[in-house]
Every structure is written in C-alpha cells, then in structure tokens.
Amino acid sequence: MKNIFKIAIRNLLRYKRRTLMTSLLIIFGVVLVIVFSGVSVSFKSMMIGSITDSMLGHLQIHKKGYVSSIDNLPLHLNIDEKGIKQLDKIFEKHSDVIEAYSYRIKFGAMLSNFMETTNIRLTAVQPQMENAACPRLVERILGKVQDPGKFIEQGKIIIPENLSKGLKLKPGDEIVLVANNKDGSVNGLTLTVSHIIEGLLGPSGRDGFIHIDDAKILLRIYDNEINEVAIRLKNPDKLGSVNMILADELSQFKNQQNNPVFELHTWADLSPFATIASIVDLLIITVKIVLIAIVLISILNIMMMSVYERVSEIGTISAIGTLPSKVLWLFMAEGFSLGIISTIIGNVIGVLALLLINIANIHFSFGRMKNILLEISISSSELISVSLIVIIIAVISSLQPALKASKMKPVDALRHI
Amino acid sequence: MSLVELKHVTKNYQMGEMSVRALKNIEIEIDEQSFVSFVGPSGSGKTTLLNLIGCLDKPSSGEVFVNGKQVNNFSNKESALFRGQHLGFIFQNFNLLPVLSAYENVEYPLIMVQNIPAKKRKERIMHYLEAVGMADQKDKYPSQLSGGQKQRVAVSRALVTDPKLVLADEPTANLDHVSAFKVIELMRQMQHDFKTTFIFSTHDPKIVKEAEIIYTLEDGEIVDKEIATL
Known part of the structure; x- marks a missing residue:
C-alpha cells in the first residue's frame, strides 16, 4: 500500500x-x-x-391552549397550585437533565408616566429562579445589576428600552401599571423604574419585568398561580430527547374532558429565529x-x-x-x-x-x-x-x-x- | 518438453464488417533456454504471435501452451498472475515508468506483482542491474537515460522476477546500431547466465542473425524456420 x-x-x-x-x-x-x-x-x-439564555429558556410549559392565544396574554389559562406541584415533581424527577426552571406570570397592562399612557407586556418572575433559568437576562439590563439573583425587587419595574425612550423614563422614575384582572376588574399599582432592558428578537423580547408578588397584587391572584414555565437544560444538545421525556410525563395529566392539561414547546416552536x-x-x-x-x-x-x-x-x-x-x-x-x-x-x-x-x-x-x-x-x-x-x-x-x-x-x- | 507450444493457432481481427486473419494455423514448439527470433515485414503477425505467447491476447482458435499450461483459456486475472510469475517483457519503446528511478522500475514487479520481501528484493535488483551494467545509474530517472540505457533497465526489469520466458517485441527498433547490438548481446548473455528463454521479434536482418532459431512470418503464416549454426 x-x-x-x-x-x-x-x-x-x-x-x-x-x-x-x-x-x-x-x-x-x-x-x-x-x-x-x-x-x-x-x-x-x-x-x-x-434567545434561550436571556428570554425563552430551552423549553416552556403552559396550560393547554395558552400558546395559540399567547398574543392576548390570557389570564384564564393559568396553571394552578395543583398543577405547579405536579410540575415540581416532574422537575425533581428529571433533575439530572434539567438545570433550572422559572415560574412566570405574563400579562398585558397599561403603563403611565402620569403624562402619557401606553400598553406594555410584562413578565412577572421570582428573580432567583428566573436568573437560574435565563442567566443572560441580566446581561440585557442596561447599567449595573448588583446581585443577579435579585435583579428585580418588589415595588420595582424593569422597562424595555423602546418604552423608556418613548415615555422618557429613566431609573428612579415612578410609573403606574393598570391591568385587567382575571375576573375582568381593573387594578393599578405604582412602581419605580429600576432598570432599562434592551430589546431582543421575537415574542417577549420587548417585555418589561416585575416581581411575581407585585403581579399577584396587581392581578389580584390570591393563590399560587402562574401561566408559563421556562426550563433550562443542563445540556442543550439533548433538547430533543428531554422534550420527548417531558412530553411523555406531561401527557399523563388530563382534565375532566380527558384532554391534556399542559402543553410543552421548545424554544424553536416559540421563536421566529427558528x-x-x-x-x-x-x-x-x-x-x-x-x-x-x-x-x-x-x-x-x-x-x-x-x-x-x-x-x-x-x-x-x-x-x-x-x-x-x-x-x-x-x-x-x-x-x-x-x-x-x-x-x-x-x-x-x-x-x-x-x-x-x-x-x-x-x-x-x-x-x-x-x-x-x-x-x-x-x-x-x-x-x-x-x-x-x-x-x-x-x-x-x-x-x-x-x-x-x-x-x-x-x-x-x-x-x- | 517444449516451453512454448502452439497448436493450429489462428487469430482473426474484426475490422468493421470485415474479418482480417492475422495468424493462420500456426504450429510452433520452442524449447527451454532457446534464443528465438520472429522475423518478417510489418503486418506479418510477429507482434500478434508474441501477444498470444505472452498471454496478452487470446487466439480465435487453436491452443497455446506455455510452461506446460494451456494459457488460451485463462481469465484476465489468471493471465495477469501467470505473466507476473512466469514471463518477462521487453518493449520497443522501453516502457519504463517515468515517475520511478531505474532501481524502482526494476523493483516494481517485485513489489506489485511478486510481493518479495525488502532485503531479498534489494539483492535481486542490484544483481540484475549489475548484470546489465546499470548499477551505477540506478538512481536516474528514465528521462535522464539514453535509449540503450533504458532498454538495459527494461531487460533488468524483465529478468528480475526470474521468468522462464522473456518476450521482446522489436527491442532494438528504437536504438542506433551500436546500442541495438549491445542489447541483443546482453539478452544473449542473460539467456546464457540465467538459463532464460528469449523470444524476440525484429525486422532487422543483422539483428536476426544473432538468434539460434529464426521463424519467418509472412501474411500471418510461418513460411520458414531456420536453425542457426553457431
């Protein structure tokens, strides 16, 4: 040879x-x-x-039917306390592949700087969970964040860059959020702008952030309810297999009509960048x-x-x-x-x-x-x-x-x- | 027993719709250690006859025996194996591989055909290169050698596998007279030294005289067989 x-x-x-x-x-x-x-x-x-590290996570779980009406940010498709406990068990069982997860409440509201009013999409989060599930979210926040695990505190709001420019808002300014509750009534909450966040491609890429407890007050949610779970995987390359495992796990939960309770989506299903x-x-x-x-x-x-x-x-x-x-x-x-x-x-x-x-x-x-x-x-x-x-x-x-x-x-x- | 035997051999070539008879009812027996020449004008069938004996072509009819084996029924692979083991070839245009040195050209059949171990190979190559007087030119490439030198290397390549029979088609046609005689002398000496049978074709009457047995061909037929008295 x-x-x-x-x-x-x-x-x-x-x-x-x-x-x-x-x-x-x-x-x-x-x-x-x-x-x-x-x-x-x-x-x-x-x-x-x-997109995954600062916004969507690798996978998201919602109540069945939520994603098809996600543009309306509905509050009647929330996952209740029982559902959250079911999800907790699944995440614990698969902790070998799941690095972190974050419970969120997403909703639409009116934001006023006392002179002008505009609409805003908001993601209400528990900052420590959110920072673990989306560790690069804090990188999008303009200015210094002292403790990434506490990037949003109660009584504060992080507003998207486009709104800060349009309404001439800067950190320290006060705003009022007005939102429809689940039952149709309206409630308002005064918050202080803590940071400005830069926009990102796709849905929720221009969301503002508030603390989940503030959202519950504003939306008059008295129980433990959420409408979105962002999941971060230990190895993103195993997205396909983990997606199948979780889809299998979630399929066992049915409602009274024997329809699935939850729906699971990968980042690619949710982002136009796919x-x-x-x-x-x-x-x-x-x-x-x-x-x-x-x-x-x-x-x-x-x-x-x-x-x-x-x-x-x-x-x-x-x-x-x-x-x-x-x-x-x-x-x-x-x-x-x-x-x-x-x-x-x-x-x-x-x-x-x-x-x-x-x-x-x-x-x-x-x-x-x-x-x-x-x-x-x-x-x-x-x-x-x-x-x-x-x-x-x-x-x-x-x-x-x-x-x-x-x-x-x-x-x-x-x-x- | 004869080394080469042809029985009622004919060879036809198809030229479009016409069939041309290149050899007609050839009957030959050539003994071991002979020095044989085929002579005749161009188109008389010398090369065709050498090709049949050399297992390069198959007769249209008749039988060809070489070294006791009937070779006319061999498959392509069997023919190649037989050529590699029992035959050596010398060509009119020397046909040395231009990318290999003189040494490597002689080495080629030992590696690619006979798979001889390196040490034995080197001994054999040097032995034959020395025998043809080309040992000192062993590292030269064919483009650096004269016609006569190239043919000496080709003789060395033909003999290095220790064949029973060496076939040479017009080995002196592309050489000047002096070189041509030297090559024929060399072949003769190799025949004597290594007990190898040589069959060569030529149309040069002076060269022909060097052969022990001369077959004359005309229009595909053997018209004369002359045994030289040396």
Missing part, C-alpha cells in the same frame, strides 16, 4: 500545474465551507444562546453541495485526463503482471491523495481565516440587538465532516476513471501511442 501511494504522489507531481490548480480549487471549496460554516453556525448558536436558523442550516448544506460539486468535477476531470494520458503505461504495468485490482488502487490512490492533501491544507487555511476574523473583532447588529461581537468557532466534528465529504467524494470521483484503467486490455493499451 505504501508503494501504491508513493507512485500515486509521484504521478500527481508529474503534472504539477494541473495538480496545483485542482488542489487550489478544492482548497478554496474547503475554506469556503469552513469559513461559511464557522461564521453562520457561530452566529446561529449565539443568537439561539441569546426559521432563520433553518435557513442558515439550508445555506450551509448548499455550500457543502457546492464543495461536493467542486471536488467531484475537478477530481473526475484530472483522473480522466490522467487515465487517457497513461494508457500505454497502464498496458505496461498490466503486461508485466499487475492485477486489475492493483491498477484500480493505483488510480484510486491518486484521487484519494489529492483529496486528503487538499483537505488538510484547506482545513489549516480555513481555521486560520476564522482566527483572523476573530482577531478583527467584527461587530454586527441583528434586529433590535446592536453591536454584537461575532465570536467565531468551528467544532472539530464540523471539520471532520467537511474533510470526510472531500475524501469520500475524491474517492468516488476517482472510481470511474480507475475502473476504466483496470478494465483495459493490456494488448489494446500497449498499442496506444
């Missing part, structure tokens, strides 16, 4: 310019895939991380298909030329007793060597390009998210997958010319000039 590769490499070097051009084309393709994958996957992961993430994945696949086409055409071309130019040589080695299978391996080894050498160089250049992009400290804006630092990385599995694509396609594209060479009759090949 060593000798087959020695001859293969020498044959490649025999046509230096042609080999170089083909190799450069493959290297370009590999670098393109690595840079594109690195940038787009990092962007996607960053955005998903931002569509963008799918498009990014599709683009990566497209770029990989381009790479496959580059490798396939360029190696097929060089190997076909190689076989046609060396018919007489094929005749010679066959005449002196080289088995057809070894002739096949000789040509396959050329395609494989070209593929593997190009992919190694392409990997090195691609990773260096990603390092250079990181050194350049590129910032970008996405939706309402401004000045985001693009921190690019690429997983070793992605590098391995790109390399395997090139090597496998190189071998496949060498196969046809190699088969042609191995099937040549020595007597015909020797006659070839």
Whole structure:
C-alpha cells in the first residue's frame, strides 16, 4: 500500500500545474465551507444562546391552549397550585437533565408616566429562579445589576428600552401599571423604574419585568398561580430527547374532558429565529453541495485526463503482471491523495481565516440587538465532516476513471501511442 | 518438453464488417533456454504471435501452451498472475515508468506483482542491474537515460522476477546500431547466465542473425524456420 501511494504522489507531481490548480480549487471549496460554516453556525448558536439564555429558556410549559392565544396574554389559562406541584415533581424527577426552571406570570397592562399612557407586556418572575433559568437576562439590563439573583425587587419595574425612550423614563422614575384582572376588574399599582432592558428578537423580547408578588397584587391572584414555565437544560444538545421525556410525563395529566392539561414547546416552536436558523442550516448544506460539486468535477476531470494520458503505461504495468485490482488502487490512490492533501491544507487555511476574523473583532447588529461581537468557532466534528465529504467524494470521483484503467486490455493499451 | 507450444493457432481481427486473419494455423514448439527470433515485414503477425505467447491476447482458435499450461483459456486475472510469475517483457519503446528511478522500475514487479520481501528484493535488483551494467545509474530517472540505457533497465526489469520466458517485441527498433547490438548481446548473455528463454521479434536482418532459431512470418503464416549454426 505504501508503494501504491508513493507512485500515486509521484504521478500527481508529474503534472504539477494541473495538480496545483485542482488542489487550489478544492482548497478554496474547503475554506469556503469552513469559513461559511464557522461564521453562520457561530452566529446561529449565539443568537439561539441569546434567545434561550436571556428570554425563552430551552423549553416552556403552559396550560393547554395558552400558546395559540399567547398574543392576548390570557389570564384564564393559568396553571394552578395543583398543577405547579405536579410540575415540581416532574422537575425533581428529571433533575439530572434539567438545570433550572422559572415560574412566570405574563400579562398585558397599561403603563403611565402620569403624562402619557401606553400598553406594555410584562413578565412577572421570582428573580432567583428566573436568573437560574435565563442567566443572560441580566446581561440585557442596561447599567449595573448588583446581585443577579435579585435583579428585580418588589415595588420595582424593569422597562424595555423602546418604552423608556418613548415615555422618557429613566431609573428612579415612578410609573403606574393598570391591568385587567382575571375576573375582568381593573387594578393599578405604582412602581419605580429600576432598570432599562434592551430589546431582543421575537415574542417577549420587548417585555418589561416585575416581581411575581407585585403581579399577584396587581392581578389580584390570591393563590399560587402562574401561566408559563421556562426550563433550562443542563445540556442543550439533548433538547430533543428531554422534550420527548417531558412530553411523555406531561401527557399523563388530563382534565375532566380527558384532554391534556399542559402543553410543552421548545424554544424553536416559540421563536421566529427558528426559521432563520433553518435557513442558515439550508445555506450551509448548499455550500457543502457546492464543495461536493467542486471536488467531484475537478477530481473526475484530472483522473480522466490522467487515465487517457497513461494508457500505454497502464498496458505496461498490466503486461508485466499487475492485477486489475492493483491498477484500480493505483488510480484510486491518486484521487484519494489529492483529496486528503487538499483537505488538510484547506482545513489549516480555513481555521486560520476564522482566527483572523476573530482577531478583527467584527461587530454586527441583528434586529433590535446592536453591536454584537461575532465570536467565531468551528467544532472539530464540523471539520471532520467537511474533510470526510472531500475524501469520500475524491474517492468516488476517482472510481470511474480507475475502473476504466483496470478494465483495459493490456494488448489494446500497449498499442496506444 | 517444449516451453512454448502452439497448436493450429489462428487469430482473426474484426475490422468493421470485415474479418482480417492475422495468424493462420500456426504450429510452433520452442524449447527451454532457446534464443528465438520472429522475423518478417510489418503486418506479418510477429507482434500478434508474441501477444498470444505472452498471454496478452487470446487466439480465435487453436491452443497455446506455455510452461506446460494451456494459457488460451485463462481469465484476465489468471493471465495477469501467470505473466507476473512466469514471463518477462521487453518493449520497443522501453516502457519504463517515468515517475520511478531505474532501481524502482526494476523493483516494481517485485513489489506489485511478486510481493518479495525488502532485503531479498534489494539483492535481486542490484544483481540484475549489475548484470546489465546499470548499477551505477540506478538512481536516474528514465528521462535522464539514453535509449540503450533504458532498454538495459527494461531487460533488468524483465529478468528480475526470474521468468522462464522473456518476450521482446522489436527491442532494438528504437536504438542506433551500436546500442541495438549491445542489447541483443546482453539478452544473449542473460539467456546464457540465467538459463532464460528469449523470444524476440525484429525486422532487422543483422539483428536476426544473432538468434539460434529464426521463424519467418509472412501474411500471418510461418513460411520458414531456420536453425542457426553457431
């Protein structure tokens, strides 16, 4: 085998310019895939991380029917004390995969600065639970947060940036919240603005935050009730399997009509960014298909030329007793060597390009998210997958010319000039 | 027992709708350690005859025996194995692999065909390169060698597998007179030293005289057999 590769490499070097051009084309393709994958996957992961870690969590549980009417932020689809206890048991049972969870009450209200009034969406939380379930929420809060576990206190409100600008509100200002209660009556509560929070893409990305106890006072909820649970997983990569486990657990709870009590959604079901993430994945696949086409055409071309130019040589080695299978391996080894050498160089250049992009400290804006630092990385599995694509396609594209060479009759090949 | 035996061998080629008879009812017996030449004008069937003996082609009818084996029914793989074990080839255009040095060209059949261990391989290669006087040129590539030198390396490559029979198709056609005679002399010496049978084709009357047995072909038939008195 060593000798087959020695001859293969020498044959490649025999046509230096042609080999170089083909190799450069493959290297370009590999670098393109690595840079594109690195940038787009990092962007996607960053955005998903931002959405899940600072807003949605990885999974959310609501009472059945809540999500379909989530735009109205209904209060009649709350999970009661009994439901909360059922959920507590499930979370305890699966504490090996669930890192944290946060109970929330989401509702709509009117916010007044005593001169102007506007509507606001609010998420009422228990700050310690919320900080554990969405640890990057505090990063969105403008100004310093002394204790992330107490980022919202009773009597305070965190308002979204767009409202603070529109109503000219700043920390320390007083506002009044007016909200409809569950029974239809109206109640008001005076709160002090503690912080301003920057907006984020998607529903609840522009919510204000208050303490859950204030929400209960405002909404006149006297029992333990919530309408949303955000769940953070220990390993986000196991989202699919945990989703199935929890869906199975939740399906056992039925109401009197024998319908499920709860509904479970992943972040992707709730965020419009999931569509963008799918498009990014599709683009990566497209770029990989381009790479496959580059490798396939360029190696097929060089190997076909190689076989046609060396018919007489094929005749010679066959005449002196080289088995057809070894002739096949000789040509396959050329395609494989070209593929593997190009992919190694392409990997090195691609990773260096990603390092250079990181050194350049590129910032970008996405939706309402401004000045985001693009921190690019690429997983070793992605590098391995790109390399395997090139090597496998190189071998496949060498196969046809190699088969042609191995099937040549020595007597015909020797006659070839 | 004969090393090569052809019985009623004919070979037809299909040229479009026409069938061209390249060999007609050939009957030959060649003994071991002979130095045989096929002579005749172009198109007389010399190369076709060598190809049949060398298991590179199959007859349209008749039987071909080499080293006691009937080779005309061999599959492609069996033919390749037989060639690698029992036959050596020398070509008109030398046919050395350009990416390999003289040493590596001689080494090629030992690695790719006979799978000989490295130590034994080196001994054998040097033995044959020395025998043809090319040991000092072993690291040169074919492009760095003259025609005569290339053919010496080719002789060395043909002999390194210790074949019973070496077939040479016009081995001197691309050489000047001096080199041509040197190559024939070398082949003769190898035949003597290594007890190898040589069959070569040529149309050069001066070269032909070096053979022990001369078969003359015309229009695909053997028209004369001459045994030289040396």
